[in-house]
Amino acid sequence: MKIYTSLFPPIKGEIGPKTEVNESKCKTCNSLLESNFYKKIEYVFDDWNGEDLVKGIGCYLVSDRLKRILEDKKLKGISFKEIIVTKGDYFKFKSKAYQEEIPSFFEIVIVGTSKGPDTWFKKGDICNECNKPSWAISTEGIKAMVKSQDNQDVIPRQVYRDSWNNEDAFKLEDPADPIFTENFINVLKESKVKDVTYKEAQWV
Template identity: 30%
Template structure:
């Protein structure tokens, strides 16, 4: 049983993101996630990328879930974010690179460019803040 998850969108690709727009989805070489707001989600999205908090990353790694690797992400805050949340501290985030192959892995990207997760991954994510994510059966 797999599920489709659409995480909270708390911002977008920042000006320091390096990507190749000649392909679809765009190929991101360096990710800068710029926060506009944040409702506390442990997994966030800005097409075509996902980021996760360090605590979620460590749990995924300790459970040996497949179809995902992690890389550094440059985090920035927009002027809007700074105006709305001048004292808000953000936790450490990591770029979640989804490289799973269909239903063999715990994480993979569907043909419609959605994020699919296995039952094992879903059970794990339920222990974290995914309240703002839309999750439905695949």
């Protein structure tokens, strides 16, 4: 089973003013205490060309069509939260839009967890108040974010196989992007989800 990270679908708009951020933070280290960054999301579309998976700041959003497919496939490690969909002032439907209205969209909430070595981010001190560590991006992490995955100098994102709970989407302890299994990526391919790039990760 291969694994992937840095899933990057198209950006079709921006986070809107009705969005509410989880602001519950540790008083000592300022770390977010909630696992999910957003309480509520509004996404303002600039255009829509039939994309079923789009990206916002700190979130992945899926159409109702793709949500139903992911649920039917019984993929593990994800849940869904409906968002507010809004059209921008100069919104346009493009030629490959498969219906006349933007469908409902949902945030993919990653609930799966696993562990890996500190390659892209280095763990710092543990906060005495919330028991969470600080994180700093490493030299390898900087290289990974600015170079192609094909560059031999880049260490791939790594996951301890014995920490994996058979989930198809999961986060590691560090603040980098979540990990997705080959099962998840194959569902995107079979569903003809457009314009999505990703990098291969590595079991250790």
